[in-house]
Amino acid sequence: MVRRRPARLCAPLLKRVWLDPGAALPTGHPFDLLWLGPGFAFVFDEPVTILVGENGVGKSTLVEAIAALAGFGPGGGSQAHRGVAPAESAAVLGQHVRGAWLPKVTEGWFFRAETFHALTGVLADAAAYRGCSHGEAFLRLFADRMAGGGLFVIDEPESALSPRHQAMLLRFLAEIQAEADAQVILATHSPILMAVPGARLWRITHRGMSPTDLRATDHFRLLSAFTADPDGFVAAVCAGDIDTLL
Secondary structure (H helix, E strand, O other): OOOOOOOOOOOOOEEEEEEOOOOOOOOOOOOOOOOOOOOOEEEOOOOEEEEEOOOOOOHHHHHHHHHHHOOOOOOOEOOOOEOOOOOHHHHHHHOOEEEEEOOOOOOEEEEEHHHHHHHHOOOOOHHHHOOOOHHHHHHHHHHHHHOOOOEEEEEOHHHHOOHHHHHHHHHHHHHHHHHOOOEEEEEOOOHHHHOOOOOEEEEEOOOOEEEOOHHHOHHHHHHHHHHHOHHHHHHHHHOOOHHHHO
């Protein structure tokens, strides 16, 4: 994928997000997460920010709320293209998130693998994606939309991509990090995508958020244990000893 590089302000363009301090926050998910309280604030200091963690810790909810803050289609898309409705928890959180921009951008896209085909069907250039596999079309949309700069929010793209296609996306994200001509906020379980050189990697748990690095993630450790000894890995998992692999 070859990217055009127009002259633009350097990313990150979205500098910080926080919860409205004057809002009466609802009860229940996602506000029952310990890291998502009245004092929540998150700073973006690199063009590419990667969020990792187990299912249920709020990664997708947070990126969906950021997409709503940017004015993108809540179920995937841009300000001009709207996908399906988001999860209720993300919609509620999005009502209370505020952001600091330099400058406020209108260009960008919210990528969701599960709504991709429904969304591409209504695009003006929909014919360009027909005949492509899911992964090929997803990568082509990345290249087409992200070449122009802006803010791009991506939720678990690996569900649509083979390992080879994940590696291709890694290269594309590495170019964005190096050129700082766009901003990407990515939630993923893929160790391949976590490996973007220079990107800021954050680990989210039910209790909090903390900076981390690739080799410290459970995702990388489990994958390393499997590739080092597939038979031993399977034996440990089947014996209920998965924690010994971390």
